[in-house]
Amino acid sequence: MSNGVTVDADAIRKLAEILRDTDLTEIEVAEKDARIRVARVIPAPAPAQYFAAPAMAPMQAMAAAPAQAAAPAAPAAAPAPAAAPSLDASHPGLVTSPMVGVAYLSPEPGSAPYITLGAKVTAGQTLLLIEAMKTFNQIKAPKAGTVTRILIDNGTPVEYGEPLVLVE
């Protein structure tokens, strides 16, 4: 491409990402002789905007709240801050809830928790309990590693697929 145009795909994709994040519709970057301009038409409202947003529901709040590992233990039904840091659900070290129930971090009230932040765990080690239908189900580490995030509080209701613990 000696006398053509150099397509800097990385730069364009980066601009596209900024465009998406910022709700802009056009960005133009020029430097000396080079110039990149990206634009997009704001898509027809995404599904999530189609409907009058219901009041933040407890379960939705729950789904968001666990993502804030450092947050003080808030009542389960309290509305979560809108901008809780999100975790990719496909993260390989993420342990998600296999059932609906209530998560407990220690074997019984008042006893020491199964795990703490930074703890080393072995594969198969119990991380927490989920109570469903009056039975307590042990949630075990899928692999050995370090507990880098605990995403729920003791006694939190959890739904199916909800992120619980990150083991890296």
Added chain:
Amino acid sequence: MSNGVTVDADAIRKLAEILRDTDLTEIEVAEKDARIRVARVIPAPAPAQYFAAPAMAPMQAMAAAPAQAAAPAAPAAAPAPAAAPSLDASHPGLVTSPMVGVAYLSPEPGSAPYITLGAKVTAGQTLLLIEAMKTFNQIKAPKAGTVTRILIDNGTPVEYGEPLVLVE
């Protein structure tokens, strides 16, 4: 194409791919004297696809039929072939109907038509009549030129804005 435009197909395809992947609608890349701009329209569902297509209605057929200058005089209400050659409504020499009515190509039944294909006309010369509310309205040439298309048949109902004659 020594001093023409170099089509860098690879670069364009690469940009097109990025466009598709990123939800952008436009990318422009410039470098020195070269510039590539790719754009796409997000296929917002085309209006025409939204609704069960009604049976081709007479007036719609009429709107399409006149565009075929060479077609044999068909009954006004006969369905027109779907692919009648279209004429850009903004064509500068296009004379469109200023009213709803019935178009007549000659002053009275049996007499010679005002114009024939290839005829030279002067600005203000009568091209045809449109009957509306029992009055006959003269449709005049907006400029001098040659009649290159006659888009309606004698006695055809016409709607507002319908193309009548092309003067070039």
Added chain:
Amino acid sequence: MTRPFSKVLIANRGEIALRVHRACQEMGIRTVAVHSTADASAMHVRLADESVCIGPPPARESYLNVAAILSAATITGAEAIHPGYGFLSENARFAEMVEAHGLTFIGPTAEHIRMMGDKIAAKDAMRRLGVPLVPGSLGALESLEEARAVAEQVKYPVLIKAAAGGGGRGMKVARHEGELEEAWRVARTEAKAAFGDDSVYMEKYLDRPRHIELQVLADTHGNVVHFGERDCSLQRRHQKLVEEAGSPVLSAAERDALGAQVTKALRELGYRNAGTLEFLWQDGQFAFIEMNTRLQVEHPVTEMVCGVDLVREQIRIAGGEALGYGQEDVRFSGHAIECRITAEDPESFAPSPGRVSTYHAPGGLGVRVDSALYSGYAVPPHYDSLVAKLVVHAPTRAGAIARARRALDEMVVDGIRTTLPLHRRIMDDPEFQSGDYTIHWLERFVSRAG
């Protein structure tokens, strides 16, 4: 199935053109849509069997263009014309020309349109026919002295109104004698400017009235039946926003009594087709204000509580058919509410035309939507801002309000601003829920913080 006509031209646009089209299609009648260039992709054009472009965007050159509409009817072979509401629907000259062209005008006679279009003539007629009126002058006031004498008689406050008036222009209140002379002058000046006619008349000014109107159908065989009342008191600048059937303040006996007076009057008048008599109501008393000689925007609430298709009935009547039922066959069931959703900012009421990115209609039991919207449709800036009528029906008024509230929550009109949020606020309001409101209520409600 009866089919009085084989093809009807619909001389209107928007939701009412669609409304008429639906009735025609269900009767097996083919439809001709007319439209301006701005409405080439409008819903009424898309769904009609045939369509004719009749002019450029300004209504004066298209939807009010009588010659173009009659030509369109002629070239398409339509046998009758339905005028909808607005535009040419109360134009007596148009009705005459339609008939002169050998077509049927789906509406009253030109004579009755003309009579009811003259507000003084309309009141004179109704007075003679025994319909209750607001106390006031018996016709136009000849002089300030006469105005003063009438005001003494009916007692202040009084209202001076243009004979040719409408829309609040040429209308002035005098709360006591000291205000009379100025009100007289200003009303006449405004009337002259607005209507080219400075005739004015006087009425007792009702300070907290409701707007209650009665729906009537009359066939050409002397049968006149009413379909009860609609309460249209929720108005802003004389524009109705929410309508109910029946009125929260009217008993069945009061409805029957008013209905009997009105149907008797229209029978004597020889009226035909659909009509609505508008009344002010205060302290149990009705006072006739005007008669609309056409279908009303808010007709669906009546359809919901009576189970009648008013447009179908209009077409049948225009075709010469007899109603085929009497007053005793009209039953009222439950309560209906209509919310007029307009393309306006819900607080400033600034018009908001433009492209509708997403339209999603609410559904389920007791919910009806009359709208010409669709996803991707651009609301043109040239015409009325009404884009959808949400109509709900339920066994009780409280049930209808709850149903309206949940339907409003389901409804999506994105891309433009609409009055949906305002309607949600109204449905949530305890005063509205109590049913205790007058025609002034909404103005105050709107001016409160959102």
Added chain:
Amino acid sequence: MTRPFSKVLIANRGEIALRVHRACQEMGIRTVAVHSTADASAMHVRLADESVCIGPPPARESYLNVAAILSAATITGAEAIHPGYGFLSENARFAEMVEAHGLTFIGPTAEHIRMMGDKIAAKDAMRRLGVPLVPGSLGALESLEEARAVAEQVKYPVLIKAAAGGGGRGMKVARHEGELEEAWRVARTEAKAAFGDDSVYMEKYLDRPRHIELQVLADTHGNVVHFGERDCSLQRRHQKLVEEAGSPVLSAAERDALGAQVTKALRELGYRNAGTLEFLWQDGQFAFIEMNTRLQVEHPVTEMVCGVDLVREQIRIAGGEALGYGQEDVRFSGHAIECRITAEDPESFAPSPGRVSTYHAPGGLGVRVDSALYSGYAVPPHYDSLVAKLVVHAPTRAGAIARARRALDEMVVDGIRTTLPLHRRIMDDPEFQSGDYTIHWLERFVSRAG
């Protein structure tokens, strides 16, 4: 307003979850939606006040996952569970567990669900209670000899059916004695394979019956009221496609007579909540086939002609309220038709899940749409193919058909194939319009060229 519960969990998905949500919202009851991961962006989840993901896409692990649903109810504090139709709605064990957890099951008692789930027990009960049955064996057949004797008595053709059956499995016709032995063997083998139980029974085979069912509500105070019949004869492979209320073949007197028998029977049984008794009808005779102890898909046609909100009534009954009206208060007005729009090819009936690019619901007078679709929604491949119910109501059957036809023309579901074209064909068909059809009609209609 009465509000028997402050929060209800809806143990279902799709249009019926939305239907229950709408009733709850109008009653001021908060809703909890449960959903599989495939339904995270489904309409019922979006509109509910709260939602809980209860499992992966397979219904067995989500919508049939009793533990997950009860846990969801517990952690959200729901007081009652509405099961909708399908899934757990006729699972007696689920109903028991709901009550064992101190929650209210919005439906009949587990005992009645169990009784009606056993087709032989259900018939025994109905026979005792005086409800007409198809002539046949009084319970399971012990031997081929007994089968032969019963067949002689009721006369061929006869039908051998699995006691635990449903969906046409374990069901064989013997047209004459020579076919009996094979029918007996095959039915038993199929029954064993399909239901783990080879008990079979015998019925007279009706060669041209209609499927007519009666809707009933019973409160916990001994009041039982019926809401007339639905004609569900338009079926393909035992799946209903179009339903009507009332039946084109039933007179008001016949409806009253059947209704009286049925309500008397259910009163004696002590039944509670909603229920539907299904009958075959031929030559003026009714024969009970089964009772559904839940809300039916086609309940809206009954709501349209009776002006009743059946889901609201279910919730009120579950809350212990009395109906508050008697049989004499139930009035039938006009005719209603439901078209079940499924995500299937209209000719091959191959499933067609996928993204709906454009969804546009029809509107106007007498049109109701129950659908969880929206533009951009992806119909998941895991569940039932029903995506929308178009329900129309009009004063006459012919009017309802015309209305259905025009509404079908307005309806748009683009991006997937649907049965909309098939419904248009049905509405246009003179035989359907005549009302003279049996449960075999649709199979033949579908097999004709489109």
